Amino acid sequence: SNSVKQTGQITVSEGASVTMNCTYTSTGYPTLFWYVEYPSKPLQLLQRETMENSKNFGGGNIKDKNSPIVKYSVQVSDSAVYYCLLCISNFGNEKLTFGTGTRLTIIP
Amino acid sequence: NAGVMQNPRHLVRRRGQEARLRCSPMKGHSHVYWYRQLPEEGLKFMVYLQKENIIDESGMPKERFSAEFPKEGPSILRIQQVVRGDSAAYFCASSPNRAYSGYEQYFGPGTRLTVT
Numbered sequence: 001s002n003s004v005k006q007t008g009q010i011t012v013s014e015g016a017s018v019t020m021n022c023t024y025t026s027t028g029y030p031t032l033f034w035y036v037e038y039p040s041k042p043l044q045l046l047q048r049e050t051m052e053n054s055k056n057f058g059g060g061n062i063k064d065k066n067s068p069i070v071k072y073s074v075q076v077s078d079s080a081v082y083y084c085l086l087c088i089s090n091f092g093n094e095k096l097t098f099g100t101g102t103r104l105t106i107i108p
Numbered sequence: 109n110a111g112v113m114q115n116p117r118h119l120v121r122r123r124g125q126e127a128r129l130r131c132s133p134m135k136g137h138s139h140v141y142w143y144r145q146l147p148e149e150g151l152k153f154m155v156y157l158q159k160e161n162i163i164d165e166s167g168m169p170k171e172r173f174s175a176e177f178p179k180e181g182p183s184i185l186r187i188q189q190v191v192r193g194d195s196a197a198y199f200c201a202s203s204p205n206r207a208y209s210g211y212e213q214y215f216g217p218g219t220r221l222t223v224t
Contacts, residue, residue, distance in 0.1 A: 085213075099150060
């Protein structure tokens with residue numbers, strides 16, 4: 001079965017860099033999306049990683065079943081919940097699985 | 109280009125009543141997905157539909173829940189005889205092609221269902 005794990009909460013000061021991890025288990029061909037949820041706003045796409053466009057984000061990538069997102073010089077306005085979504089294409093086992101989200105809080 | 113529309117945004121139902129949640133996908137999108145977010149939890153996949161077809165309902169509770177996406181009009185998620193445990197945020201998303209193949213989903217603002 002597929003599972004997606006994310007760090008629950010991260011608190012950092014304004015101006016810092018932060019890495020939010022997304023690790024997964026699955027069989028099949030993966031695509032990983034990162035979405036951000038600001039209060040009272042729909043989920044917005046931040047990043048899409050496939051096996052073809054895989055990069056080394058913050059020391060990890062989709063091929064290693066770890067697709068982090070890195071934010072540099074964060075601002076208070078970056079405070080939000082960040083979700084990782086795993087899409088698996090595999091005959092008989094196509095799945096859409098969200099992580100539980102990382103709540104990022106930026107302190108002024 | 110209007111985004112994914114959901115209505116109502118807030119819905120209050122008493123136990124035993126029916127809840128109908130509507131989702132209008134983005135223009136040109138024929139693939140619709142419903143997700144549920146229980147309090148303090150992440151989003152959980154419920155059902156994937158294309159026009160007039162249910163493609164994957166593996167995340168739908170076996171009883172009381174149904175979904176449709178007719179040829180004309182919005183997609184409807186129906187919950188019959190609601191119970192307190194159905195209180196949650198229900199999100200709809202649409203995509204131009206199968207999300208399983210890596211196509212981006214566009215999300216609506218959600219419907220907050222409260223069962224009293």
